Amino acid sequence: MPEPSPATANYSRQKIVLIILSLAIGGFGIGTGEFAIMGLMPNVALDFGITEPQVGHLISAYALGVVVGAPVLAIFGAQLFRKHLLIALMAFYALGNFASAMAGSYETLMVSRFVAGLPHGAYFGVAALVAASLVPLNQRAKAVSFIMMGLALALLFGNPLATLxxxxxxxxxxxxxxxxxxxxxxxxxxxFLPLNRDETRHSSLSELRAFNSPKIWYPLAIGAVGFAGMFCVFSYLAPTLLNITQVEPIWIPVGLFVFGLGGFVGNILGGWLFDRFQFRSVGLILLWAAVVLALFPVATGSLWSILIACFLVALMVAMGPALQTHLMDVAHGAQTLAAASHHAAFNLANAIGPWLGGMAISAGMGWQVTGYVGSATAVTGLLIFLAAQKKLKSEPAHSLAD
Structure with missing residues (x-):
């Protein structure tokens, strides 16, 4: 990633803060919209007369919307100025969530959640690129982590508030x-975001050509598989608290808050780890995740132990800024598409996790089985990481160029 362009280099510190804050608020809204259904799983199930694993399919529908929308909207939006693309994506997100609020049936809500997920990945990807373009090279990860902070704050405050x-x-x-x-x-x-007419734009075909690289696909695969474990546990946290820990419903927002606190800390930790260990930090995070997720079922028996486990599992969020920054270093000529696809990969994890967890629960293995399922996906992600490391050693990564 080069130094900021002349257009952005002239921005005052206050201007940059306002831009990043505006983008982070959007991240907060998207994160709240993505995770709200998880805390409301019992309520939605009761309203529509369906099972909680069926509500899990709504989570997967949203995630699949991100998977589909991120590359498609990034490709078609690559020729737009980033300001215009961000405005269109956020307006689209508002409409998708309004439709979700008005849904009159389970089927309608399923479609609405898919539609709401379409702009998710492209927004985060473009917002991260804008934030990185505002600061010097050695401050990229910090700027990206501030955008991701909106997502972490959604876990910390937005999701518990939505549940209440x-x-x-x-x-x-x-x-x-x-x-x-x-x-x-x-x-x-x-x-607050000025229109930068000097920014480099790429054609859809050039983005697609540059995107066809193992250096891009490996980290995307790590995110899609390795991160599924966190979503597996998080998606079924509410029924686990009610049925296994056997607490009152009022404790569900508390559990979500603690999970969000872990995500907040993990987001900061991810930037710190990447600054020090570069891509190796991803392997450390996956190893941590495999161990903590395997121990999660043991912690579900009491309130305090499951709350501690929630915090520790949520530290996996550290993988987000680490993989995002790594993609910036290897995705030559495919900035918009690679940045958006990063979030598509994480939402593929959001589809895989609840799906695998739901199958295990429906097979009668108990709500706490989500920890074992999640640990298995983290181990699989670690194997992909080792393959990626081998590839990187044979072809050293360079900095991303506009």
């Missing part, structure tokens, strides 16, 4: 809240 809204009013209010945040972000980006 759903428990005390109705689950639909949670998605209405998300639609409101998305609408506010649209306005903030319009006001």
């Amino acid at each position: 809204l759903g428990q005390h009013l109705e689950w639909r209010y949670a998605f209405g809240f998300v639609a409101f945040i998305a609408a506010v972000t649209t306005v903030l980006v319009f006001v």
